[in-house]
Amino acid sequence: MGLALLAAPATAQDRTARLLGELADAHGPSGFEEPVRKIVVRELAPLTDSIRYDGVGSVIAQSGTTGPKIMFDAHMDEVGGMVRRIAPGGLLTMQLLGGFLDQVLIDKRWTILGSKGPVTAVTGIRSVHTVAAEERSRLIPRDMIFLDVGARTAAEVEALGISPGDPIVPWSPFEIMSGGVRYVGKAWDDRVGLAVVIEAMRRLKETGHPNQIFVAATVQEEIGLRGARTAADIIKPDVGIAIEAGVTGDMPGSPAEASQARLGGGPGIFLFDSSTIPNRKFVALVKAVAAAERIPLQLDLVQGYGDDSGAIQATDGGVPTVNLVVPGRSLHAHNGIIDRGDFDRMVELVVALIRRLDAKTVAELKDFTPR
Structure with missing residues (x-):
């Protein structure tokens, strides 16, 4: 593979762009992953030998019955919320699921998934004409935010099929941006990881691999890495590879230490995040594979970030793990952006990496005998 970083323009959607768009548009906040699970199972069924589920709803698809057990992980849930309270005047409050900045919550459209179908909601904001000058630059805290569904009373809200506990997701349709190589949408964390896993399994189905691959599409990562833990309890992997959406430091004003x-x-x-320090031999192997395949690899250490590899690492007496990321801009907000070239090269990297993980290599990753 060459070192050029730009993918061919894909304004006319190819199979991968269609998959990325379908996954990004699917509604699936933590605990409500059903629409995403349906897509994942549909895609993985012809690429793997069997599919089962853990007790909280994570998908576990197996390919191969001999060799090391590789847990190949990406999570299905996205940051979102659920209806908390319905006020007499028809406004609603929201319980957030996952990490949002307060400043990204105001004046946005959301979708409430009620019993009678989706309902559009807006996190309203007072008109500038009614805000005192000294308040205009102040941050509006999340506990002062209300959802407006156009109802005049609580009874009208209930008539729409909305009740406390209903899931809420950002409204932000997928779109290929000008130039064709960058995609905007919600939920790249971690629908981009799911798409990497699916596309990698498509290639490995064609070429073969020396492992038992257990694809884990997990639930409830955004509220505590829960599905990765329960899935790993079932799989008992020899090694774990988490595929995530990374963060970028290329926005104006971004601190150099952030990313x-x-x-x-x-x-x-990731060489460090708040949930895990990866296995050093595994990191060295990833670097070596990237160099051999001539794939540029970005190294990063990020505070305030947790991922499924942290949960996988701490199961069954300890599992060597790495967290590989497709960089994403403006994540945990309505309009995240990814680059198609980064995605394609991640697929190439993980396919080459999994082919290298034979029994001897995995045994070396797990050997901590002093030399």
């Missing part, structure tokens, strides 16, 4: 990654710079690997 070194940039959009379009290639796939990344």
Whole structure:
């Protein structure tokens, strides 16, 4: 593979773009992953030997019955919310699911998934004409935010099929941006990871691999890495590879210490985050595979970030793990952006990596005998 970082324009959607769009548009906040699960099972069924589920709803698809057990992980849930209270005047409050900045919540459209179908809601904001000058630059805290569905009373809200506990997701349709190589949408964390896993399994189905691959499409990552833990309890992997959406530091005003990654710079690997420090031998192997395949690899250390590899690592007496990331800009908000070239090179990287994980290599990753 060459070192050029730009993918061919894909304004006319190819299979991968269609899959990315379908996954991004699917509604699936933590605990409500059913629409995403349906897509994942449909895609993985012809690519794997069997599919089962853990007790909280994670998908576990197996390919191969001999060799090391590789847990190949991406989570299905996205940041979102659920209806908390319905006020007498027809406004609603929201319980957030996952990490949002307060400033991204105001004046946005949302979709409430009620019993009678989806309902559009708006997190309203007072008109500038009624806000005192000293308040205009102040941040509106999340506990002051209300959802407006156009109802005048609580009874009208209930007539729409909305009740407390109903899931809420950002409204942000997928779109291919000008130039054809960057995609905007919601939920790249972690629908981009799911798409990587699916496309990698498509290639491995064609070429074969020396492992038992257990694809884990997990639930409730955004509220505590829950599905990864329960899925790993079932799989008992020899090694774990988590595929995530990374963060970039290429926005104006971004602190240099926040992230070194940039959009379009290639796939990344986290050397540290708040949930895990990866296995050092595994990191070295990823670097070696990327170099051999001539794939640019971005190295990053990120505070305030947790991922499924942290849960996988701490199961069954300890599992060597790495967290590989497709860089994403403006994540955990309505309009995240990814680069198609980063995605394609991540697929190439994980396919090459999994082919290298034979029994001897995996045994070396797990050997901590002093030399």
